[in-house]
Amino acid sequence: MKKQLEKLSTFKFTLRIFAFFAKRKIFTRFTQFLTTKSAKLNIKLNNPQPATDAKALAKVWQQMMPPDAQDKFTIGKIDQDTDTARVKIGIKCPLRGTGNVEACYKLMNYDRTLMKAVGGELIVEKSQSNSGEGHCILAIRKLGADTSDITPAHLKPSPTKTAL
Secondary structure, three states: OOOHOOOOOEEEEEEHHHHHHHHHHHHHHOOOOOHHHHHHHHHHHHHHOOOOOOOHHHHHHHHHOOOHHHHHHHEEEEOOOEEEEEEEEEOOOOEEEOHHHHHHHHHHHHHHHHHHOOEEEEEEEEEEHHOOOOOOOOOOOOEEOOOOOOOOHHHHHOOOOOOO
């Protein structure tokens, strides 16, 4: 049962269902409930250990993603000065191209809940919903660290296309 729950196909199916609710304001609380409960199930199944720095937090985050798709959840730059890990989600999000960064914020409660459980904080810096790119970029820091220098994607002005 655990193997089936952790498959990428299950993850993507669940993501599509949750995205349906996340796109609709009337389901905001329900989306939060779903994402929180799913994250807690992941934590119960995997029993991740708390981490003390950004690099270790990024590794724990990656380990809690589907084992059959680790290449889609990658760890990028680790900034030693700010103790920030940049990670990338490379699966196609059901919100890609919708412009709905608020729905993205709601869905990413799942990842924020995972990180909080192991002593981290996660911020979406670039969302597939409005970036025009095929991946998301997340920043991970130790819980309680100053994050005022990171602007979350849902608070950034929407990118505009310039005429050629």
